[in-house]
Amino acid sequence: MAEMNLQVLLRRRPKGEPVPEDFDIVETPVPQPGPGEVLVRAHYLSLDPYMRGRMSDAKSYSAPVELGAVMEGQTAGEVVASNAPGFAPGDTVLGGFGWQRFSVVQPGRLFKIDPKEAPLSASLGVLGMPGLTAWVGLEDIGQPKAGETVVVSAASGAVGQVVGQIAKIRGCKVVGIAGGAKKCEFVTEVLGFDACIDHRGDLNAQLDRHCPQGIDVYWENVGGAVQRAVFPRMNDHGRMVMCGMIAEYNDTEVRPGPNLMATVRKRLRIQGFIVSDSGWPRYPQFRQEMLGHMASGRMAWREDVVEGLSNAPDAFIGLLKGSNFGKLVIKID
Ligand SMILES: NC(=O)c1ccc[n+]([C@@H]2O[C@H](COP(=O)([O-])OP(=O)(O)OC[C@H]3O[C@@H](n4cnc5c(N)ncnc54)[C@H](OP(=O)(O)O)[C@@H]3O)[C@@H](O)[C@H]2O)c1
Structure with missing residues (x-):
């Protein structure tokens, strides 16, 4: 059977604390990259408190996630197919591809990293x-x-x-x-x-x-x-x-x-x-400095890794109540 994409969608806007029924978990066909596009398979998804704001349509610094759309989020993964120069299958990449296993993205939204520098999930936390x-x-x-x-x-x-x-x-x-x-x-x-x-x-x-x-x-x-x-x-x-x-x-x-x-x-x-507002253009300098601190043993970090994308809603609800211990990430497969 052909592999499917797995996606977490925003079903409705929460009132107060989010509940599992605010999300939908669906299987869809794996999208195919068009000319100039890249197909990425996400291995880790970052869950962050700002996502609560994206679930609401109250005035904010950023637009809300539309009802029925994939929840927004940073991911770390690998290129599985590419029609874009500069990206090849096997490349390790970061980007905001949302709560889903596969996504087709424009190369301008991808940041290539060296997987030998640090464990992949660290690029969503201490290095993210x-x-x-x-x-x-x-x-x-x-x-x-x-x-x-x-x-x-x-x-x-x-x-x-x-x-x-x-x-x-x-x-x-x-x-x-x-x-x-x-x-x-x-x-x-x-x-x-x-x-x-x-x-x-x-x-x-x-x-x-x-x-x-x-x-x-x-x-x-x-x-x-x-x-x-x-x-x-x-x-x-x-x-x-x-x-x-x-x-x-x-x-x-x-x-x-x-x-x-x-x-x-x-x-x-x-x-x-x-x-x-001003962080991402400074990312290379930040990353170099942090890798230096990590190599010299002056920067410890702790992750709270939850297995399985379908557990993301419950893990996110827990984050807003302090259930996580360390940087919360979802290991997608
Ligand atoms: N301005 C920005 O650009 C930006 C970017 C990233 C994050 N942030 C903000 O930074 C903060 C931390 O984010 P993070 O990703 O590092 O999350 P996090 O600290 O990894 O997880 C959230 C933690 O908040 C604490 N918490 C939850 N409810 C609380 C409550 N009622 N009273 C006191 N503490 C509570 C819990 O820790 P305890 O169990 O220790 O209480 C929980 O583990 C959030 O407010 C987030 O929105 C802002």
């Missing part, structure tokens, strides 16, 4: 969009200096693990925030952060203990209660890198805003950013 996010946000906004205190929320996750390790390489005191003892132990023992706070415990008491000199750089990944506890502890001229607020992604109503007077008094910089 989340790692690039960490690197860009610290370069452009956080700008941590040796001796400063850097606090990183969702510290064991895809972005957080890279943020904290780069800040350590720059000579900072780094305090992570994560959910539960196991994640906190990983953050200090494997990633080498100076301390880790369990956000399920007393946030204020733990922040007082681990950040007695206040906070110079806060890396915001979660929002909610964590943000409320961190904000009053920001030092003069502190920087808040507003990367994401996953704790609020399933909200159905906008939460009331904080009082921002301290921003004036302390001359704080609070800046949001989206990695795709």
Whole structure:
């Protein structure tokens, strides 16, 4: 029997937390590349919190996935057929081909990588969009200096693990925030952060203990209660890198805003950013630097690999509740 494509489609827009019924899983014929096109087989799919935004048609920085369309996502895989110069069967490639096994793509949307440099899945995490996010946000906004205190929320996750390790390489005191003892132990023992706070415990008491000199750089990944506890502890001229607020992604109503007077008094910089605005042209420099850190043993990473594309909806629903431990990727076959 001929091999089929497997696709995960958006069936309907979630209200609050996504549920499995918001997705459809379908088998379709493998598409054939036309002139100038490439057929790619994805081996790994990255699952990321931003996908919750793509499921919604609320105003955002990017267009939503259409109902009935393949869910959007980054993949790593190999070329299986090519009608495009510069690409041949067997080439290892990255690109945004969505939640599906096979896709036909224009060569301009493909990024060729050397599979000998690192395990393929790493190019979706520590060497991929989340790692690039960490690197860009610290370069452009956080700008941590040796001796400063850097606090990183969702510290064991895809972005957080890279943020904290780069800040350590720059000579900072780094305090992570994560959910539960196991994640906190990983953050200090494997990633080498100076301390880790369990956000399920007393946030204020733990922040007082681990950040007695206040906070110079806060890396915001979660929002909610964590943000409320961190904000009053920001030092003069502190920087808040507003990367994401996953704790609020399933909200159905906008939460009331904080009082921002301290921003004036302390001359704080609070800046949001989206990695795709300026990140990808800098990818080669980022990748080289990260490969150097990995080779010298200064950049650890952890992946949470779920087998089978049809398990992607459940894995994604879990990501929004903290069920993942490390960068969440789907091993497609
Ligand atoms: N601005 C950009 O361009 C950009 C790019 C990539 C990612 N991001 C953002 O960066 C953040 C982290 O993404 P990631 O890919 O690295 O995800 P991740 O950290 O690998 O996974 C998400 C983690 O968020 C934590 N979390 C979930 N619900 C929470 C809650 N209610 N309160 C506190 N923590 C909660 C969980 O960790 P714990 O169990 O430790 O709580 C969960 O494991 C997200 O907000 C994402 O949207 C932004």
